[in-house]
Amino acid sequence: MTETIFRNARVLDVVAGAYVDGQSVLVADGRIKAVAPDAHRMAAADAVEIDVAGRVLMPGLCDAHVHVTAIIPNFAELGQMAPSYVTVHTADVLKGMLGRGFTTVRDAGGADWGLARAITEGTLPGPRLLYCGKALSQTGGHADMRGPGQQELGECFCCAGLGKVCDGVPEMRRACRDLIRTGATHLKLMVSGGVASPTDRIDSTQFAMEELRAAVEEAEAANIPVMGHAYTARAINRALEAGLTSIEHGNLLDQSSVDLFVAKDRFLVPTLATYRALADEGLEAGMPAPLHRKVYDVLDAGMDALRLAHRGGVNIAFGTDLLGIMHRRQLTEFALRAEVQAPIDILRSATIVAARLFRMQDQIGQVAEGFRADLIMVDGDVLHDVAAWATPETSIRLVMKDGAVMVAR
Known part of the structure; x- marks a missing residue:
């Protein structure tokens, strides 16, 4: 499976309840391989690159x-x-x-x-x-x-x-x-x-x-x-x-x-x-x-x-x-x-x-290394406001499941 690299991401850490800005997230074989400012350096030459442009990247x-x-x-x-x-x-x-x-x-x-x-x-x-x-x-x-x-x-x-x-x-x-x-x-x-x-x-x-x-x-x-x-x-x-x-x-x-x-x-x-x-x-x-x-x-x-x-x-x-x-x-x-x-x-x-x-706590629910690559890219400050969820057709820009992009707007 082709690798995907998300760049310029505002990753939502749901455990800490905080954003981590300026992150790259590397996805390969349906899993999250790395989450770090320089994770894009680990990507293969033919990796698909997605510019998150400072939007929120969070778990599905x-x-x-x-x-x-x-x-x-x-x-x-x-x-x-x-x-x-x-x-x-x-x-x-x-x-x-x-x-x-x-x-x-x-x-x-x-x-x-x-x-x-x-x-x-x-x-x-x-x-x-x-x-x-x-x-x-x-x-x-x-x-x-x-x-x-x-x-x-x-x-x-x-x-x-x-x-x-x-x-x-x-x-x-x-x-x-x-x-x-x-x-x-x-x-x-x-x-x-x-x-x-x-x-x-x-x-x-x-x-x-x-x-x-x-x-x-x-x-x-x-x-x-x-x-x-x-x-x-x-x-x-x-x-x-x-x-x-x-x-x-x-x-x-x-x-x-x-x-x-x-x-x-x-x-x-x-x-x-x-x-x-x-x-x-x-x-x-x-x-x-x-x-x-x-x-x-x-x-x-x-x-x-x-x-x-x-x-x-x-x-x-x-x-x-x-x-x-x-x-x-x-x-x-x-x-x-x-x-x-x-x-x-x-x-x-x-x-x-x-x-x-679901007894899947080591597989889903976090943007973290080793977890399934279930990710959504969202416009809006979801950490402090629920407004983005009222208009998913415009606020949810991308949905990935197991490393495959399922929805892109």
């Missing part, structure tokens, strides 16, 4: 909670679509994420090994895709998309859709093992009610403790993490006690939850962008009205939960959970979080914190 962004196959915000309808049709539209979702500077995303239900392999091969342009396959749910849980009058489940691991129902420890173990067989990089459990499901309540807890612990045991055997969808403190605390790695959303957590997060060194992945987006345009995008009304049960509480978790020192990763046409609002998470967090804290959540959650 991570989104720890996406649904790349959610081409509509109606999971019941999505489950009736042909996987081939969903994949065609998923390509646009992935391309949009790259254009917004995301080089690694963690799917929370729907994506599979085929999409991940196509991206790795370069057949399908997109961010590096971490996938769980199907999210696991109890009967009547957050991934059970049957209405109250429906009896036939009609789901399988290969169909389009969010999740799969399993009840009891043996079914849980079998489901987890089958997902691990396909190469899942993590497991996803629905441990409370949710907005997008037709028959459960936001304040319900889901799965018995022995089922949760069985899933954690299977994940630990495979050395992969477990993410859990949860809203209320009761559901969150049960999941943390059972050993789950991260809690997604967490809008209704309380101080007891914060204390558990810290004591167990677990992760919270707030997804403020999706609730704002669903409130604004969920109906227009195709979300059923009864489910749209459930958005308001958690909308305002999300900011309070972020504030409590941030003050308490919880590991907070960046996530968005957007659906359908609302994927375009992925970077609005920056402006929403900026009401509580400093820009550098949000950047860390989308780089080094997410990398640690």
